[in-house]
Amino acid sequence: QKEVEQNSGPLSVPEGAIASLNCTYSDRGSQSFFWYRQYSGKSPELIMFIYSNGDKEDGRFTAQLNKASQYVSLLIRDSQPSDSATYLCAVEGDTGRRALTFGSGTRLQVQP
Amino acid sequence: EADIYQTPRYLVIGTGKKITLECSQTMGHDKMYWYQQDPGMELHLIHYSYGVNSTEKGDLSSESTVSRIRTEHFPLTLESARPSHTSQYLCASSEGMSPARTDTQYFGPGTRLTVL
Numbered sequence: 001q002k003e004v005e006q007n008s009g010p011l012s013v014p015e016g017a018i019a020s021l022n023c024t025y026s027d028r029g030s031q032s033f034f035w036y037r038q039y040s041g042k043s044p045e046l047i048m049f050i051y052s053n054g055d056k057e058d059g060r061f062t063a064q065l066n067k068a069s070q071y072v073s074l075l076i077r078d079s080q081p082s083d084s085a086t087y088l089c090a091v092e093g094d095t096g097r098r099a100l101t102f103g104s105g106t107r108l109q110v111q112p
Numbered sequence: 113e114a115d116i117y118q119t120p121r122y123l124v125i126g127t128g129k130k131i132t133l134e135c136s137q138t139m140g141h142d143k144m145y146w147y148q149q150d151p152g153m154e155l156h157l158i159h160y161s162y163g164v165n166s167t168e169k170g171d172l173s174s175e176s177t178v179s180r181i182r183t184e185h186f187p188l189t190l191e192s193a194r195p196s197h198t199s200q201y202l203c204a205s206s207e208g209m210s211p212a213r214t215d216t217q218y219f220g221p222g223t224r225l226t227v228l
Binding site (some may be wrong): 043045088099101102104 | 170
């Protein structure tokens, strides 16, 4: 089992819809969770991070964390064609691991 | 937000050559990282550093080596390049408030390496 799992997609949504991206992780001791966006051929760029259970909103983006169920999700409201990219979930491991573990990413396509 | 730079952006080189990929950041971040990513595939951590004179290997076995003599500089070296080293190499840094805490990583633009 991978440490961080994401559906590879592609997830296709129409412009203006809500895109929902999910991520599960295996390490119950994980404390920090990050969402990155990566356009084809480019490097990842941070969208947002979340530490506490519940929702965290930043503009059109909302991260949701449920540590009991070991999943974290990203909602994108009013999806735009420019949101089409691969979204990477990253998880901080236990205290013995001092770097992030990335999922393989979900490819999102927003249809105009 | 970090300013992090990588050179060269693209490199095509023959088998057996020694290469050094440069990475530098201007924000005084303690932690720096090297990732390898093939097209459409996931990121793999190959090296990381908590600070000057500190380096550790990551998850993915790599024939490369790194050094951290200055806070802002984290070069990656391949002594003898092979076609299997063809990939995208991404450098990242983070503030690193304490060794036990992972914080937000910011990525450089990457170096796309092709070994013929």
